[in-house]
Amino acid sequence: MTQVFNFSSGPAVLPPEVLRQVQAELLDWHGSGMSVMEMSHRGPEFGQILAEAEADLRTLLGIPSNYKVLFLQGGAHLQFAMLPFNFAAADSTVDFVNTGHWSKVAIKEVSRYAKVNIAASSEDKNFSYVPDEATWQRSKDAAFLHYCSNETIGGVEFNFIPQSNGVPLICDMSSNILSRPVDVSQFGMIYAGAQKNMGPSGVAVSIVREDLLGKARSETPTMLNYKTFADNGSMYNTPPSFGIYVAGLVYKHLLAQGGLAAMEAKNIEKANVLYAAIDASNGFYHCPTALADRSRMNIPFTLADSQLDAQFLAGAEERHLLQLKGHRSVGGMRASIYNAMPLAGCQALAAYMAEFAQQHG
Known part of the structure; x- marks a missing residue:
């Protein structure tokens, strides 16, 4: 097979060691006689896969015990809508830092369900920089502060964690999660699609501080309520089981790399x-x-x-x-x-x- 270097922005390159393991286990996972794609998500085999994936992700990121780790579907896009339903009342204001395309997409969706204050923006220079935090114009009583830690299109990345000033800090880390250490305890929630640094497309991960759960609006659809998944160990419905399996292998690979x-x-x-x-x-x-x-x-x-x-x-x-x-x-x-x-x-x-x-x- 010809060796290539794949610079795709996502779905993106996966570790060859992980792909070879997937290939070796594709027809028969650990002597079960079943592919992971075939096994019941309620069975003990997948239960082991899910538990190990969560444990390894917790180890990698040093996730505190008062945070829930959720494996979801719908990518970051769906979570743009979940954020206001779960963390902001209909008449509340949320603060956003606008540093590019994915910030703009999130802002557009959230603004359908809550008032959005653009605390800072780099649109004046075509989203080529991160605005100086000292210049941010925050709301007095914001429900949360949101930013995207790495904009894939503009190539702009935060090299700091913003001060939350007591407001829940929410971050879209889809394109740089697991690329560096991060202090999870400074965030109310971190969310990320898997298809950059964690695995195949189809899986999203949310890391939510427990005190923020259970406050969703009454009209929140069941499948858009983070507590639904927290209460059911990410298995309220059939989860993206094969994607979780591959992500779990990536986590083990990263741990083995140091x-x-x-x-x-x-x-x-x-x-x-x-x-x-x-x-x-x-x-x-x-x-x-x-x-x-x-x-x-x-x-x-x-x-x-x-x-x-x-x-x-x-x-x-x-x-x-x-x-x-x-x-x-x-x-x-x-x-x-x-x-x-x-x-x-x-x-x-x-x-x-x-x-x-x-x-x-």
């Missing part, structure tokens, strides 16, 4: 390779993101001459460097280098970028 401190060191090294290639190109390549807020997960860049974009992408594919085309809303290129992207992939891309710039600069 945990999140080790992953952070690797992610810094990988990102530095690509940012160095951009910055050393004498303007041939350009990263639009402010230096202090550059993402370690998603690296957008443009060519000085956009007429060369198609040629650059074609050459990359010839070298098995795949999925580098930028998001349709911004164009250019984007290299997504989540946990499972090896250093060799970043080095191969950097070498190609230098070669292409030399040929066309």
Whole structure:
């Protein structure tokens, strides 16, 4: 099989060790005679899978005992609607920091069910930076403060945890969860789709502080109430069992690699390779993101001459460097280098970028 380096923004590359284990266990999980895709979610086999996945995720993130870990469906998109139903009264105000596409999508959905105050925004500079926290204009009695810790399209990442000032802090960590250590105790809730750093698409994880549960609006649909899943161990209905299984294998893999401190060191090294290639190109390549807020997960860049974009992408594919085309809303290129992207992939891309710039600069 041809080796490729997959820079897709999601669904994204998975550790080859995990994929090989999935392959080996696909028809017969641990001598059960069943694939995980076939087994009852109420049976002891899947019960073991779910329990180990939660325990390993708790270990990785150091999740305190007063937080519930929920494995859900619907991705981050569904949780945009769940947030106001669970954590904000109909006449309340919620604060948002708007740093890009996914912040905007969340704001649009939440504003259907609650008043939204944009405490800060970087739209004035095309979402290329994180607004200085000292400038945020917060509501007096906000139901919660929400931010997206990493914007995949703009390549903007928070390098700090905002001060909540006593308000529940809620974070969409879909694209950088498990890429670095994080103090979960500073959050009311963290949520994330799995398809960047945790597993296949179809699974979302919510980590919710227990005191925030049980306060949903009376009209909240049963399936949109976090307490429904907390009270039923993520199994009110049939969960995304195969996705949870794969995510659990990813958690074990990360623990075997040394945990999140080790992953952070690797992610810094990988990102530095690509940012160095951009910055050393004498303007041939350009990263639009402010230096202090550059993402370690998603690296957008443009060519000085956009007429060369198609040629650059074609050459990359010839070298098995795949999925580098930028998001349709911004164009250019984007290299997504989540946990499972090896250093060799970043080095191969950097070498190609230098070669292409030399040929066309």
